[in-house]
Amino acid sequence: QKKFEKQLDKKVELTEQLEDWSAALQQTTCMKGVYQGIVLDKQGKLDAESKYSESDLAKAQARVPAEYAYFHGNCLFRLKKYAEAEDEYKAAIQIDPRHANACNNLISLLYLQKRLAEARTLISRAEANHLAIVPGLKSAVLSNGGK
Secondary structure (H helix, E strand, O other): OHHHHHHHHHHHHHHHHHHHHHHHHHHOOOOHHHHHHHHHHHHHHHHHHOOOOHHHHHHHHHOOOHHHHHHHHHHHHHOOOHHHHHHHHHHHHHHOOOOHHHHHHHHHHHHHOOOHHHHHHHHHHHHHOOOOOOHHHHHHHHHHHHO
């Protein structure tokens, strides 16, 4: 993650320099060749820094432990940032499909938002993965709204 942050900072810096030199190139009359060389050099460096794609960043984020995403989801839930908490719980489940706590918390979140069909689907998937669902939560989701 730090590698990507450092790379992003460098790309921002190169982009700013490229914009400055491009503006200077547009304004000059006597040093066009020199400025053009500098602009091309900055563009080449920026292209070289862009060698890491979004998929590389996604792979790096995928190495985050499921437990981290789960705890992050809990923090966001307590801050009442439910959409973001949902994303974190889903990320934890994607990383580790057998993460029972993330699954239970996501079911609870869906239940609180009255998204019962999604909660029931998630219960079915969890049971298929042999995960323990909190009994009170399961009965609340399944009995609410007449299935």
